[in-house]
Amino acid sequence: MKPRTFAIVGCGKVGVTLAWHLAHIGYLPLGFASRRSASAHAAAESAGGGRVCRDPWEAAADADVVFITTPDGTIGSVAAGLAEHKGLKRGAVVLHCSGALSSEIIAAVRRCGAHAGSLHPLQSFAAPAFPENPFRGIIMAGEGDDKALDLAREIATGFQATFLTIETEHKTLYHAAAVVASNYLVTLLAASTRLLEGSGIAPEETLKVILPLVRGTLNNIEKRGVADALTGPIARGDIDTVEAHCRKIEQSLPDLLPFYQVLGRYTLPLAQGSVRADKLSEMADLLGRS
Ligand SMILES: NC(=O)c1ccc[n+]([C@@H]2O[C@H](COP(=O)([O-])OP(=O)(O)OC[C@H]3O[C@@H](n4cnc5c(N)ncnc54)[C@H](OP(=O)(O)O)[C@@H]3O)[C@@H](O)[C@H]2O)c1
Known part of the structure; x- marks a missing residue:
């Protein structure tokens, strides 16, 4: 040809x-x-x-x-x-x-x-x-x-x-998915590094601190799927820890409180299989129901 x-x-x-x-x-x-x-x-x-x-x-x-x-x-x-x-x-x-x-x-x-x-x-x-x-x-x-x-x-x-x-009519949603996974990952890490700086870690050290954790999470997602990769206080139903996070963020970096809360709200359904419904409801109150 x-x-x-x-x-x-x-x-x-x-x-x-x-x-x-x-x-x-x-x-x-x-x-x-x-x-x-x-x-x-x-x-x-x-x-x-x-x-x-x-x-x-x-x-x-x-x-x-x-x-x-x-x-x-x-x-x-x-x-x-x-x-x-x-x-x-x-x-x-x-x-x-x-x-x-x-x-x-x-x-x-x-x-x-x-x-x-x-x-x-x-x-x-x-x-x-x-x-x-x-x-x-x-x-x-x-x-x-x-x-x-x-x-x-x-x-x-x-x-x-x-x-x-x-499908032609689904192209925009497909692209929104790519933006969430790629661009918003950058946004997430920007927020995380600010919280680390707030905890006293030098700005030039923050990525060194956080990237191994991010890579480990990506590995878990790849091996186990998204829902089964969730760990941390919401996956454990640990209300006291979530409450302490909200309190401390409000004192130190108040503009990040809504950010923490909204992502927390979207994390709650991922914990449905492992955390009792009444605990999830209590956490939803803490995180501000939408
Ligand atoms: N970059 C990415 O990561 C990426 C990933 C996936 C898809 N895309 C898509 O790929 C496409 C191109 O993106 P890009 O990142 O390559 O952009 P880019 O680096 O800005 O290149 C665009 C090029 O088009 C030229 N240009 C601008 N207006 C023009 C016109 N009216 N007529 C002819 N040429 C014109 C520019 O001018 P000069 O001649 O002045 O250089 C420039 O070199 C976009 O649709 C984008 O959404 C980009």
């Missing part, structure tokens, strides 16, 4: 990463466009070829697959520009990589006979990532038109990722 050609519009962290890895699994680089030409040149260099174009529709013309990897807020207008300038060949697949948006944001490309889809790598890219493969073993979630899904699956498989099909 003739190798497929690809174009990238929006040559930032994800665009440049895709350029390198697509080229390395046998896709042919065809065109690159970005807001600044230096970024498009960097992507072409990373892919080992392809033309650098001023306009997205020049870069995308003739490509079998076009990735729109601009910031989420501009994906729709880039797709509209491609459609308006007839910058796609019939049967081309256009994919964006946003987790929050569905393929409907690029529906305009269907006017050129192209297929719309999204392929979201469930991974964090702080910078372009190569030569190491950042896709290996991760989830890449796809949705959209059938032809777009087929190609998205082929690319994910080529990257040694696990392809997951997501």
Whole structure:
């Protein structure tokens, strides 16, 4: 089979990463466009070829697959520009990589006979990532038109990722789940390190103190599942300890009390199998029923 050609519009962290890895699994680089030409040149260099174009529709013309990897807020207008300038060949697949948006944001490309889809790598890219493969073993979630899904699956498989099909209408909840697991973990550790500092531990020591505990918890979750991994005062029904935490936090870092309480409330149902209902109800009062 003739190798497929690809174009990238929006040559930032994800665009440049895709350029390198697509080229390395046998896709042919065809065109690159970005807001600044230096970024498009960097992507072409990373892919080992392809033309650098001023306009997205020049870069995308003739490509079998076009990735729109601009910031989420501009994906729709880039797709509209491609459609308006007839910058796609019939049967081309256009994919964006946003987790929050569905393929409907690029529906305009269907006017050129192209297929719309999204392929979201469930991974964090702080910078372009190569030569190491950042896709290996991760989830890449796809949705959209059938032809777009087929190609998205082929690319994910080529990257040694696990392809997951997501229903278009459920994409936003899927992304909210990723935000809770990844971004809010950062928020949790920010709160935890503040509490540690409040307990007298030097700021530069806090991560050293807490990270082994976090890793141990992740290991337990992996081995036993989420509910069975719960330990601590709520899992033991230890009302006095929860009460002491609330009192001390209120005195020392009062803005963190609602944070502690709301997470505690969401922890209570996980303890239902191991703690008596009357104790759970008492703890719910302490944590402020919602
Ligand atoms: N980073 C992550 O961890 C991550 C993870 C999963 C999915 N994603 C998704 O991947 C997509 C790209 O994210 P990113 O992190 O790679 O963003 P990024 O590093 O900010 O890159 C976006 C690139 O698009 C270019 N650009 C901006 N507006 C443009 C326009 N109107 N036309 C053409 N190019 C334009 C930018 O300009 P310059 O030419 O000025 O450089 C920039 O290089 C987003 O949909 C994001 O949600 C990101």
